Amino acid sequence: MRKTIGISLILLLLIASCQHPVRQEQKQIKTEKQTPDFLDSILVHKKLTALTDYSANTYFIYRGERMGYQYELLKAFAKYLGVSLDLRIEANLDSSFKKLEEGKADVLAMGLTVTQNRLKFLRFTRPLFYTREVLVQRKPDNYQKMATADEINSHLIRNRIDLGGLTIHIRKGSVYYQQLRSLQNSIGDTIHIIQDTLSSEMLIREVAEHKIDYTIADEFVARNAARVYPNIDVKTPVSFEQKIAWAVRKDQKHLADTLDAWLMKFNKTLEARLLYNKYFKNMRVRRLVKSKYFSYTGGKLSPYDDLIKKAARKIGWDWRLLASMIYQESEFKPNVTSWVGAYGLMQLMPETMKEFGVTENSSPEEQINAGVELLKSFESQLPDSVTDSVQRIKFTLASYNGGLAHILDARRLARKYGKDPNVWDNNVDFFVLHLSEKKYYHDPVVRNGYMRGWETYEFVKQIFDRYKSYKLLIDK
Structure with a gap:
């Protein structure tokens, strides 16, 4: 009997010891679930929210088209996830960090330098590339007439020791402040540091225009700027090579791991090499940045801005919304003809x-x-029950692209299936999107049959996505 009891006790202890790690694992899972998983949220809501800044290397508009290295990289990642990209602009670095911490963005895509201090509150991806910080200074006024490079160099700062006594303007919140403080300590001399709200690119421009004498910038930014401003010199490094990466919240390991896995695969592709060369090696940048259609400096969308502004007043639209529609239709090309015979800026059918x-x-x-x-004609035929001005514009755009009759069919479907027929977003747009399916175009309430609804759905969506960017980057 004692032997039996002994064996039973041993078995109980063994069972308890086996269960203990399970309890620990369950406890760990419970703790982990308390942390919001941004990746799960991105996939569920089909939307990646990213913060970037506004510059020639990150995000800008040229002849109505949204461009930029960070922007195109984000688009590629969003496509990989199968979600839409909600891109937001934030020039202030401190505000960017705060918004990320508050969960108002999933990722910071600003080409951030990885530092020990930032690693305390951010989780960085694998490096996008490597760079170093350089001193941006003006060449001597008569440098074109100087016979040799040595003669030019004799007028320039080439040794970090010589930074002592200089006044250097830097972007507020950037890593350049700590770098200069460290250099100041190393050389045993004072560097007068002025933190400015302007971006690095704008500070470089101020150097070129004789408004300030010196600034610090990442080398890839400075070298691109030197193509635009030939009177600046960017050859003096003030740091070792550093990692440039995206960042997510410290607790978002799942999202960071997914980004790393994608970057590892993407960086091996031809698309990645072409994208890098496009923004960091292609000499076309010089022509683009000097153009009046470059939003960062020129502020114009097209040669037809004045005509678009005048026409937009007739319909009561923001001219940038009408411009977005025209770009969607023709990319501002007045003589283009589509495969179905639509012609011109507004792609009018014969x-x-x-x-x-x-x-x-x-x-x-x-x-x-x-x-x-034609837009006014469609708008006037919409029911008065569509009272919201933005929703009314979306119905008008959809009618312009897909035909009013099909849009009225989608409204009838919305009413039948318990959706609001007077709201486009997440209501009527769903039925427009699915009017290519038999279930819907054979429905008794549908009077006009099959529709290539995905085209109209994307037409409205892309116009408003682009319009949001135009509003951020182009003055009204």
Whole structure:
């Protein structure tokens, strides 16, 4: 009997010892679940929210098209996840860190330098690339007439020891402050550091325009700027090579691991090499940055901005919204013809061109005015029950692209299935998107049959996505 009891006790102890790690694991899982998983949220809501800044290397608009290294990289990652990209602009680094911590963004895509201090509150991805910090200074005024490079160099700072006594402007919140403080300590001399709210690119411009004498910038930013401003020198390094990466919240290991896995695979592709060369090696940057259609310095979207502003007043739209639509239709090309025969800036169909007296010889102004008249016609036929101005514009755009009859079919489907027929977003747009499916286009309430609804859905979505960017980057 004692032997049996002994064996039973041993078995109980063994069972308890086996269960203990399980309890610990369950406890750990419970703790982990208390931390919000941004990746899960991104996949569930089908949206990646990213913060970037506004510069020639990150994000800008050129001739109406959204561009930038960080922007295109983010688009590629969003596509990999199968989600949409919600890109937000934030120039202030401290505000960016705060918004990330508050969960108002999933990722910071600003080409951040990885530092020990930042590692305390951020989780960085694997490096996008490596760079170093350089001193940006002006060449001597008569440098073009100097016979040799040595003669030019004799007027420039080439040794970090010589930074003592200089006044150097830097971007507020950047890593350059600590770097200069460290250098100051190393050389045993004072460096006068002025923290400015301007971006690194704008500070470089101030050096070129003789408004300040010195600034610090990452080498890849400075070298691109030197193509635009030939009177600046960017050859004096003030740091060792450093990692440039994206960042997520410290507790978002799952998202960071996913980013790392994607970057490792993406960086081996031709697409990645072409993207890097496009923004950091292609000499086209010089022409682009000097253009009046470069949003960072020029502020114009197209050669037709004044005509678009005038026409937009006739329909009561923000001109940037109308410009976004025109870009969607024709990329501001007045003589383009689509595969279905639509022509010009507003991509009017042949029958519509006849109705409004437009020909292939019509001026851009006549094309835009005809398109606006067609928009007004669609808007006037919408039911008065669509009262919200933004929703009304979305219905108008959808009618312009897909035809009013199909949009009215989608409204009837929305009403039948318990959705709001007077709201486009997450209501009528769903049925437009699915009007290519038999279940819906064979429904008794549908009077006009099949529709390539995904095209209209994307038409409205992309116009408003682009319009959001235009509002951020182009003055009203």
